[in-house]
Amino acid sequence: MRRREFISLIGGAAATWPLAAQAQQPTLPVVALVNLRLAEASVRLANAFRKGLDEAGYVESQNVTVEYNWLEGRFDRLPSLMADLAHRRVAVIATGNILAAQAAKAATTTIPIVFAIGDDPVKLGLVASLARPGGNVTGYNFLLAEVGTKRLELLHGLVPKAVRFAMLVNPENVPIAARTLREVPEGARAIGLQLQILNASTADEIEAAFVTLVREQIEALFVAPDPYFISQRAQFATLTARYRIPAAYSTREDVEAGGLMSYGTDNREAYRQVGIYTGRILKGAKPADMPVLQSTKFEFLINAQTAKALGIEVPNSIQLLADEVIE
Numbered sequence: 001m002r003r004r005e006f007i008s009l010i011g012g013a014a015a016t017w018p019l020a021a022q023a024q025q026p027t028l029p030v031v032a033l034v035n036l037r038l039a040e041a042s043v044r045l046a047n048a049f050r051k052g053l054d055e056a057g058y059v060e061s062q063n064v065t066v067e068y069n070w071l072e073g074r075f076d077r078l079p080s081l082m083a084d085l086a087h088r089r090v091a092v093i094a095t096g097n098i099l100a101a102q103a104a105k106a107a108t109t110t111i112p113i114v115f116a117i118g119d120d121p122v123k124l125g126l127v128a129s130l131a132r133p134g135g136n137v138t139g140y141n142f143l144l145a146e147v148g149t150k151r152l153e154l155l156h157g158l159v160p161k162a163v164r165f166a167m168l169v170n171p172e173n174v175p176i177a178a179r180t181l182r183e184v185p186e187g188a189r190a191i192g193l194q195l196q197i198l199n200a201s202t203a204d205e206i207e208a209a210f211v212t213l214v215r216e217q218i219e220a221l222f223v224a225p226d227p228y229f230i231s232q233r234a235q236f237a238t239l240t241a242r243y244r245i246p247a248a249y250s251t252r253e254d255v256e257a258g259g260l261m262s263y264g265t266d267n268r269e270a271y272r273q274v275g276i277y278t279g280r281i282l283k284g285a286k287p288a289d290m291p292v293l294q295s296t297k298f299e300f301l302i303n304a305q306t307a308k309a310l311g312i313e314v315p316n317s318i319q320l321l322a323d324e325v326i327e
Contacts, residue, residue, distance in 0.1 A: 206236070
């Protein structure tokens with residue numbers, strides 16, 4: 001063999017070996033995390049999800065790829081997104097939204113789906129039963145709607161002389177809106193409150209709702225649990241301060257942004273559990289055999305600075321009930 005041919009052969013082999021070695025590297029499983037919030041509003045939840053994955057033995061970029069899909073309240077994008085995820089056959093679809101879970105189930109009957117939702121997954125048709133889901137879907141139920149009446153009672157405890165309340169719901173989030181409209185008005189009647197229902201699904205409509213609150217002389221506001229509302233928490237904090245309206249929310253993030261109070265489950269714990277379940281599925285567990293987990297921990301938070309700005313003196317009895325008073 002001539003010297004030039006030998007060098008060419010060696011050079012070609014050297015160029016080929018790294019490619020061959022790369023081709024033999026195992027492809028990491030892809031987990032799609034879908035959230036209806038803004039990306040910047042989802043950092044803590046994403047961190048909690050990754051923590052759960054880590055506890056199950058999966059570390060992002062090492063042995064699993066996490067694909068983040070933040071839809072920023074755009075419910076209309078769900079069908080096309082889920083169709084794309086099903087077409088690409090991702091390993092697991094994880095989500096913290098009812099409509100996203102329903103869209104995922106409509107798109108695939110084979111790809112595992114893990115949810116964290118606030119309504120009854122059996123009534124929604126996502127699973128056959130809590131103990132034995134029976135299909136490709138399982139997850140975590142954090143009972144958002146069921147704690148609505150308690151949240152309303154705590155808000156009333158902060159403003160005991162108030163009678164005229166309003167509840168703001170997002171009509172585009174049909175499952176949560178419907179469940180909240182069933183549960184909360186009944187609770188309001190039970191404690192003698194007048195409750196006016198307002199709708200909003202855009203920033204302009206939220207602004208218009210506050211104009212209505214002032215015109216109707218509403219004394220306090222109950223904000224329904226909704227991912228879009230959570231993403232607009234800075235707007236809510238600004239408007240409630242401007243119009244001096246006490247408001248109750250469902251998440252810690254709302255209170256940290258300047259909201260008066262919140263009562264609900266710890267969303268970070270929900271996403272951690274979704275991460276753990278996702279990791280277990282990657283190891284071979286079947287959603288059909290994984291019981292739906294239910295939240296057992298709820299937290300009540302008060303923003304003391306906001307209360308002071310609104311002229312609200314928080315009773316000692318309410319302070320003692322609070323899990324945390326943010327100063």
